[in-house]
Amino acid sequence: EPEVTQTPSHQVTQMGQEVILRCVPISNHLYFYWYRQILGQKVEFLVSFYNNEISEKSEIFDDQFSVERPDGSNFTLKIRSTKLEDSAMYFCASGGENIQYFGAGTRLSVL
Amino acid sequence: GESVGLHLPTLSVQEGDNSIINCAYSNSASDYFIWYKQESGKGPQFIIDIRSNMDKRQGQRVTVLLNKTVKHLSLQIAATQPGDSAVYFCAEMRDTGRRALTFGSGTRLQVQP
Numbered sequence: 001e002p003e004v005t006q007t008p009s010h011q012v013t014q015m016g017q018e019v020i021l022r023c024v025p026i027s028n029h030l031y032f033y034w035y036r037q038i039l040g041q042k043v044e045f046l047v048s049f050y051n052n053e054i055s056e057k058s059e060i061f062d063d064q065f066s067v068e069r070p071d072g073s074n075f076t077l078k079i080r081s082t083k084l085e086d087s088a089m090y091f092c093a094s095g096g097e098n099i100q101y102f103g104a105g106t107r108l109s110v111l
Numbered sequence: 112g113e114s115v116g117l118h119l120p121t122l123s124v125q126e127g128d129n130s131i132i133n134c135a136y137s138n139s140a141s142d143y144f145i146w147y148k149q150e151s152g153k154g155p156q157f158i159i160d161i162r163s164n165m166d167k168r169q170g171q172r173v174t175v176l177l178n179k180t181v182k183h184l185s186l187q188i189a190a191t192q193p194g195d196s197a198v199y200f201c202a203e204m205r206d207t208g209r210r211a212l213t214f215g216s217g218t219r220l221q222v223q224p
Contacts, residue, residue, distance in 0.1 A: 031210060033210075035212075042216050043200065043202075043214040045211040045212060055210070056210065091155070095210075098145075099145065099157055099160060100210075102147075102154035102155045102156070103154050
């Protein structure tokens, strides 16, 4: 069964460093998403991506965040200068018209 | 404001019993709802969805009920098994061009053997 894969599973970084979280969506999906989940809190929407551009973003997705689909398979989330409060699980999702399928997530720890 | 919330943070049931997990939403414009299951260390896993023009949908051992009058959504799991132990989230989406999912706070289901 096809699935969304994310790497790395755990990323540790120093505050102020840049990180890139990687995702391989399900191959025939057209919509791509990033969500985050701070420990013990709700899953929160960050950004959606369709037709090689951002289609929607939340207020969390400020100038330090960016997304890219550099080739036909990968979908990345870059955090330019990490802050302590960026520590969370980051989930990539992909979908067709409605259902969104999630990856296992990347745990980002900012020290 | 918009919100999707859950009535009970933890639900404990005996193996073999039926489970009912509830969700209240306040956004009357929501057209589409999804239930997700999240096991420890994993991402949300799709269980079942329902559109606002339906009031009931059944899957394998799961049923989702939607009551638009009181803005209430429930997930029923028949013959609950230990493997059903997880956190369950409802999520809503406005189908009118916005695809961002708004998640509820989650209910932890504990299945006692």
